[in-house]
Amino acid sequence: MAFPYLEAVLGFMILMYIFETYLDVRQHAAHKLPTLPKTLVGVISQEKFEKSRAYSLDKSYFHFIHEFVTILMDSSILYFRILPWFWKISGESLVYLGLNAENEIFHTLSFLAGVMVWSQITDLPFSLYSTFVIEARHGFNKQTVWLFFRDMIKGIALAIVIGPPIVAAIIVIVQKGGPYLAIYLWGFMLILSLVMMTIYPVLIAPLFNKFTPLPQGDLRLKIENLASSLKFPLKKLFVVDGSTRSSHSNAYMYGFFKNKRIVLYDTLIQQCKNDEEIVAVIAHELGHWKLNHTMYSFIAVQILTLLQFGGYTLVRNSKDLFQSFGFDTQPVLIGLIIFQHTVIPLQHLVSFGLNLVSRAFEFQADAFAKKLGYAAPLRAGLVKLQEENLSAMNTDPWYSAYHYSHPPLVERLAAIDEPDKKTD
Numbered sequence: 001m002a003f004p005y006l007e008a009v010l011g012f013m014i015l016m017y018i019f020e021t022y023l024d025v026r027q028h029a030a031h032k033l034p035t036l037p038k039t040l041v042g043v044i045s046q047e048k049f050e051k052s053r054a055y056s057l058d059k060s061y062f063h064f065i066h067e068f069v070t071i072l073m074d075s076s077i078l079y080f081r082i083l084p085w086f087w088k089i090s091g092e093s094l095v096y097l098g099l100n101a102e103n104e105i106f107h108t109l110s111f112l113a114g115v116m117v118w119s120q121i122t123d124l125p126f127s128l129y130s131t132f133v134i135e136a137r138h139g140f141n142k143q144t145v146w147l148f149f150r151d152m153i154k155g156i157a158l159a160i161v162i163g164p165p166i167v168a169a170i171i172v173i174v175q176k177g178g179p180y181l182a183i184y185l186w187g188f189m190l191i192l193s194l195v196m197m198t199i200y201p202v203l204i205a206p207l208f209n210k211f212t213p214l215p216q217g218d219l220r221l222k223i224e225n226l227a228s229s230l231k232f233p234l235k236k237l238f239v240v241d242g243s244t245r246s247s248h249s250n251a252y253m254y255g256f257f258k259n260k261r262i263v264l265y266d267t268l269i270q271q272c273k274n275d276e277e278i279v280a281v282i283a284h285e286l287g288h289w290k291l292n293h294t295m296y297s298f299i300a301v302q303i304l305t306l307l308q309f310g311g312y313t314l315v316r317n318s319k320d321l322f323q324s325f326g327f328d329t330q331p332v333l334i335g336l337i338i339f340q341h342t343v344i345p346l347q348h349l350v351s352f353g354l355n356l357v358s359r360a361f362e363f364q365a366d367a368f369a370k371k372l373g374y375a376a377p378l379r380a381g382l383v384k385l386q387e388e389n390l391s392a393m394n395t396d397p398w399y400s401a402y403h404y405s406h407p408p409l410v411e412r413l414a415a416i417d418e419p420d421k422k423t424d
Contacts, residue, residue: 005324009341010075016348017071020402024063027392027399031056036393039410043383044393052390055138062134066126073122078341081326087334090114104175105168108333112167116159120152135246138390143245154207166192167333174316174332182309189305201254201261211238214264219275223262223282226372232286233258243267248389251278253285260289271388277381280374287368293361300357304350312339358405363415370416379416382409 035041036049044052077083090110091101099106131148135141143151169188177184205211214220214237227234235255242249242265249268255261262282272278288294315321316335322328325338340347369378386393386409395408407415 002320002324005321005338005342006078006326009344010078012345013071013075013078016344017067021064021067023396023399023402024060024067026396028057028060028064030394030396030399031060031392033394037410039413040393043413044387048387048390049393051138052387052393055134055390056392058134058137062126062130069126078325083334083337084326084328086114087111087327087331104331105171108167108171108331109164111333112163116156120156140247140390141245142243142247147245151208158204158207170336171332174335182306182313185309185312186302186306189309190302197254198256209244210241211263212241213237214239219269219278222275222279226279226283227262227286230286230290232289233260234262235259236261238263239266239269240264241266243270249385251281251285253289267388268385272381272384274377274380276374276377277384280369280378281381281385283369283372283374284365284378287365288361291361291364291368293365297358297361300354308343311343312336315339315342352402355403355405359407362406362412366412366416375416379413382412 031053036044036046040049087107090113091107093114094101094103094106094110101107128148131141131143132145170185173184173188174181214223220237223237224234226232235258238261240263247267249265249271251262251264251268253260253262262285264278268278268281272281312335316332316339317330319330321338321342322330322334325334325341327334327338366378369375385391391409393409395404395410400408406412
């Protein structure tokens with residue numbers, strides 16, 4: 001008797017939905033707490049706390065509905081064998097257009113086109129409500145309806161341009177890969193990720209945002225001096241017009257080898273009136289670079305990708321696996337999709353482990369900035385970001401341990417203060 005792969009996948013999906021909903025309920029209860037954590041009393045204003053609480057509760061209610069609809073649709077698609085039916089329909093549409101349905105690349109692209117249309121239709125109501133109701137209600141949304149749809153159209157156009165060559169390459173590699181298939185797939189994805197990391201900030205990101213050099217002045221001079229003191233090869237320092245879409249703030253860095261760039265959101269500059277707070281945030285980000293966190297994360301992702309492709313090669317010819325999901329044939333893309341579903345348990349464990357590592361990295365980057373003498377401005381900057389982004393002030397320990405890639409503010413402030421307490 002064949003192993004019931006579909007039933008096992010559906011069972012685990014539902015179990016994970018129940019477990020994560022339980023965590024969501026715990027976090028929702030934390031959002032409802034009427035007082036700040038003791039550590040934040042006198043640090044966060046009562047006005048900001050009330051606004052943060054209202055924002056978090058609104059997002060929480062929305063999240064419950066979104067997750068319920070998502071699990072209902074995903075489980076229905078699998079249980080009622082919608083995927084094999086859609087694969088068949090996509091092949092018939094090719095015949096109708098006078099194309100060869102036996103060509104797996106054409107068939108796969110037809111299938112993906114339909115999936116893209118379906119996902120856009122089903123995701124659109126949630127995206128619109130999140131952006132123009134929740135985000136707007138709490139003063140974050142700055143984009144117009146036209147800008148929203150223009151971004152969506154640009155995203156679809158990019159997918160149409162970039163997607164087909166990548167899909168075609170993967171199919172050819174799987175068909176021709178032989179015993180070294182996992183290595184070939186991993187090598188292709190490695191090259192692809194490096195290419196995308198190179199062209200995204202230069203060619204793709206400017207399609208959605210405007211990047212301008214940070215004007216000459218004290219802030220620029222302080223950041224350049226900090227980078228120089230750490231031997232960080234800063235080549236360009238940009239400000240991005242994040243305020244055209246949202247008042248949320250952030251900062252990040254990117255680039256290879258001797259060509260590093262730092263990007264500040266204009267909202268960050270507007271919110272942090274003290275330059276030292278912004279420089280402290282940059283010191284934290286440079287800490288990630290100096291401590292090789294980015295490199296470690298990249299290597300970890302590559303190892304996981306190779307292992308994942310190795311697992312795929314073990315099951316890609318399993319007729320029982322494909323038949324369990326309703327397929328009589330074994331298309332490459334469908335095999336990858338089914339495999340992703342079968343390793344969901346492992347993916348959850350890996351995600352949890354990566355979050356643990358990420359939180360440890362955040363503490364280390366905070367400690368790095370503190371050693372540079374930025375303890376006070378970093379503390380002030382973290383509080384300012386928490387306030388201005390209306391981030392959750394009260395967090396459930398189980399929820400944050402499972403979901404958060406960054407430690408809650410209370411824990412970060414305690415870690416920054418801890419060395420000072422030891423020296424008293």
